[in-house]
Amino acid sequence: MKPLTKNMWRDIGKSKGRFIAIILIIMLGVLIFVGVKAAGPSLNDSLNKTVVENKLSDIQMNSTTGFTKKDLKIASIKDAKVEAAKYKQVVGGKGLAVSLYGYDKKNDQNNLIVRSGRLPRKDNEIILDQQAQTKYNYKIGQKFTFNKSADLKKRSYKIVGFASSPQYIENESRGSSNVGDGTVRLFAYVPNNQMNLKVATQLNIRFKNLQNKNTFSDSYKDAVNSKKTILEDKFKKRAKDRSADLYNDSKSVLEQQQEKLNTAKSQLTLAQASGMDVSSQLNKLNLQEQKLNSALQNLKKQTKTSYIFQTREDLPGFSAYGESSDRIAAIANVFPVFFFLIAALITFTTVTRMIEEARSQIGTFKALGYTKWEISKNYFYYALTAGLIGTILGAVIGNVSLPRIVLALYKQYIPLTWDVKFQWITASLALLFSLLATVGAAMIVVRQELSEGPSALMRPKAPKSAKKILLERIKPFWNRLSFNRKVSYRNLFRFKSRMFMTIIGIAGGTALILTGFGIQNSIGASGTRQYGEIFDYQAVVKTNNLNKTLKVLQDNKQYQSSAAIHATTGKVYHSGKQVNDVNFYTPENKDFSKYIHLKDGTNKTLKLKNDQVILTKKMATVLDVKAGDSIKVKTTGKTHSIKVSAITENFVGHFLYLNKSTYQSMFGKQPKSNTLLLHLDKQTSDQRNSLANALLKKGKALGTSYTYDQQSTISKMTSSLNPIILIFILLSGILSFVVLYNLTNINVSERIRELSTIKVLGFYDKEVTMYIVRENIVLTILGIIVGYGVGNLLTAYILNQASTELVIFPLTIHLTGYVVATVLMIIFTVIVMLITHKKLQHIDMIGALKSSE
Structure with a gap:
């Protein structure tokens, strides 16, 4: 083995801690970068594999009058397999x-x-x-x-x-x-x-040419929507024909009865003309005729055929699952990248410091006649080895473990057939960044060192000259400090690069932990704030008969009060953009303000004005609308232009609020209240079900929705991210510890002669430890404070990326997040202090002091 190669292996053997630390930092960065980036695709791929294996239909059709063989034939478009079901x-x-x-x-x-x-x-x-x-x-x-x-x-x-x-x-x-x-x-x-059932009521349609597409991909959605459009066009005419066929088949019996009635009436009319009293019989016949006409009208309603088309996205829970995996993917585009950058930065610093410490060796080899390439390549191999080992371990562990952990913990969904593919592109990117941080650092520093002559390299690098720091100019404060404290504060500013790296490392770890809590808290806050600050009611009842609904409610013990509104849905347009499924709310009276609080960003209460509307915040953002702009609204097939008076805070859904006068001027008629917002006492699940059932059966209600259920849905959405957040916090903590340990190690190794000197001068072991640790404490405090700010900024950015078309996630970080992040950093600092103390107790003072000879 060549001397240079032997020297490299000896360096690794002597500084196992540093070599392992580089591998660990790279591994952690790659692990979370690759693992989290793989989680979103793995969730989608696993559900896709499950639905393909179990042959989930691409489109489902439901009919009010059922399907015949003719319908199956019409639905059998290109590549379609059609099955009828009851x-x-x-x-x-x-x-x-x-x-x-x-x-x-x-x-x-x-x-x-x-x-x-x-x-x-x-x-x-x-x-x-x-x-x-x-x-x-x-x-x-x-x-x-x-x-x-x-x-x-x-x-x-x-x-x-x-x-x-x-x-x-x-x-x-x-x-x-x-x-x-x-x-x-x-x-x-x-x-x-x-x-x-005489006929099937559902058609399940599956397309052969779509089964190789991922069900969550845009190409699949576009293809399905295209097929759906074709079917909708085909069944438009079919609906009229089917209605006519059913009506004609059924009305013959009624028409026969009508003929008999007409005959009987004409006979009675003749009898009446001849002076007979047949008024009672005529009344009976008129009553029968009314019933017959009513039966004919009902028959028209019963035979009226309509079709409902739905794709996989319309199935219960399907969209929520897709949105959940999209949120993880959005988080993966930010959080792991930031994590990896911190890891790469610390690795770059570690490799730089390692090569700077080897100045005398580099100078010796240069003096012995080795070429620049021969000297530098061993450091490249050192950096390359650490980078490759860290990347391979991180990529394999991350890709294998994190997606499977997330899939295993997604317990609110059916057990899926796991499909975890290795993310080669992500792993390749991670390898590139890792090598830039290790080999790149080695290239830059070795080239810089080799530019000096052998004699300069074999001498110790001149220490940085001391300068007065800002604190020294504050005499009342500076004069009261002990000698040890003065030295610590001077050293902080003397080694600025180390100071900034330590602050960045601690701030990064704190920010990452805080972001983990922030994502969790903020997603939960969308529901808490929507149903706490904005909506102040417990249920919404849609009804055909307001009086009957109120009567059922008044008989219920949990009922307190209600506000009547006219509710409908429509579309809103502005500047070529549109938002669908907007809820239009028109209150009956002023009591509305007790149930829905309309407030702007400054918490100012908003009032509904004539000929103007109030929009919710997310819709205004999507449409790029501000107060004073005019928008177009479309409902019941008509389009109207109206001015926006204000934008109200809102976190879930799209709402447009207008008063009765505005409704009248827009639609030319008075709004008829069809919805009740309810104030209810606290209810059990059985009580909620019982009330909803009673309203449906006796109160002419079309449906009842409880805010409790909507909050539960948001709560499930939050809990679905808990596994990912827990992993973030755990790995962020580990990274912070490794970073702090590594930077302290560098600090000690750089200043070993200085520490040996003060130990020889009679400083006690604890004093020598505090000489280093005091700097760590100050830098940790500064790092934590900076981390708070970075954590908030990072959380806000991720939430913006993760927000959906319907939901705003308000930036919310509870005190728990700050406490956990701070306590963890303090614990890590204490652990590193104890390890450093043990290490400093066993310094070879004589060897360190004569190392420059």
Whole structure:
């Protein structure tokens, strides 16, 4: 082995701590960079693999009058496989709203994932949603009974299994319903022949040429929407034809009755002309005629065919899952990059310091006649070895572990078929940055050192000259300091590069920990602030009959008060941009302000003005609208231009507020209240379900939604990020510790002669330790303070990247985040102080003092 190579291995052996520290810092940076960047794609890929394996349909069609063979033929567009299914919403055991499907062995789409038991084989068997087992305590072998209104061949079925479904990927959400309490609680499958339906009510459509596309990719969404548009065009005409066919088939009986009535009436009219008293019979016939006309009108309503199209994005929980993985991807574009930059910066400094310490060796080899390349390549190999080992370990551990940890902890979704691909591009980027930080540093410093002659290199580098620092000019303060403190403060400013690196390291660690807490707190705050500061009600009831709804409410013990509003939805346009699904709220009276607080950014209460509207903040941002601008609104097929009076704070959803006068001038009619905002006492889950059920059955309500459920949804959204946030905080803490330890190590090794000198002069071990640690304490405090500011800025940037079209995440970091970040940094400083103390106790003073000879 050549002398230079031997020397390199000896250097690694002598300074194992530093070599390992470089590897660890690089590994941590790469681990979180690659791991977190892999988490979002892995979540999407895993769900994609699950839905492809279980053949989830790309488009579902529901019809109010069912589907015939002709409909299946029309739906069979290019590359489409079409399957008909029987489906309806019914009320099952314990009064739960159930999405009920007919099980058909021939069907090959939306395959159930059996979790326990088996699929139905006999007419009296049923397989239930796994939630029936985990949430409602049903067991295999028990009976599941349906209400008579379900209109099935049997009322009770034997439970033979529990399953998950690719149509319901989220464990809680099952969609809304027009039966029960208005919310679907379970899905279930009974044999197809048990459904008393003459025709199928659902078409499942799957396209062969789309199965190789990721379900969350833009190309897939564009392709599905294109197919959906084709189907919508085809079924526009079909809806009219189907309605006419059904009406004509059914009205013949009614027409025969009409003819009989007309004949009877004409006979009675003749009798009346002849002087007979037939008024009572005529009245009866007129009454029958009214009933017949009503029956004809009802028949028109019953035979009116409409189709509902939905893609995978419309399925319960699907969009929420996609948004959750998008948020992780957005976080991954910022947080790990910042983490990795800190790691790279510290690594660069460590390698720089290592080569600067080897000046005398470089000078010796240069004096012995070795070429610049021969001398420098060993340092390159040292840096390359550390960089490669750190990158490979970090990339492999990060890619293998983090996505799987996240997938395992995503318990609010069905168990997925994991699909974790190695992120080669991300790993390559990480390798490039790692080599820039290690080999790049080595190249710069070695080149700089080799520019000097052998004699200059073999002599110690001249120490930096001392200068007066700012604190020395403050005489009352400076004169009261001890000698040791004066030395520490002078050293802080004397070695500015080390001071800045330590502050950057500590600030980076603090900021990363704070950002972890900040992301978690801020996402949760969107719901807390929306339903605490903006919306001050507990439920929203949409109704066809305000009086009947109020009567049911007044009989309920939890009911306190309500505010009536006219609510509708529409679109808003400005400068070529548009926002869909905007809620238009028109209050009935001034009580509205007790239920929804309209306030601007300065917390000033806003009032609704005539011929002007108030927009919510997110919509205004999307449309680039400010107070005083004019916008166009479209609802009920008409477009109107209106001025914006103010922008109100809002965190979830899009809302447009206008008073009755503005509504009248815009739409030419008075708004009719169709929605109630409710103040309710605290309710249990059963009480909420009971009230919603009563309003649906007796109060002519179209549906009831509780703010409790919406807050729970946001809470789940927050909890879904907990695994990632916990990993961030843990790894940020480890990085901070390694950084502090490494920089302290560099500090000690650079000043070993200085420390040996003061030890020889009689300083006690504790005094020698404090000589170094006192600087660390000051720098840690400064780093923590800077970290607070950087943490807030980094959190704000990530939240802006992670925000969705409907949600604003307000920057919120609770005191816990600051306390944990501060305490961790103090603990790390104490641990490093103890390690340094042990190291300084065993300094070879004589060897250090004569090292320059």
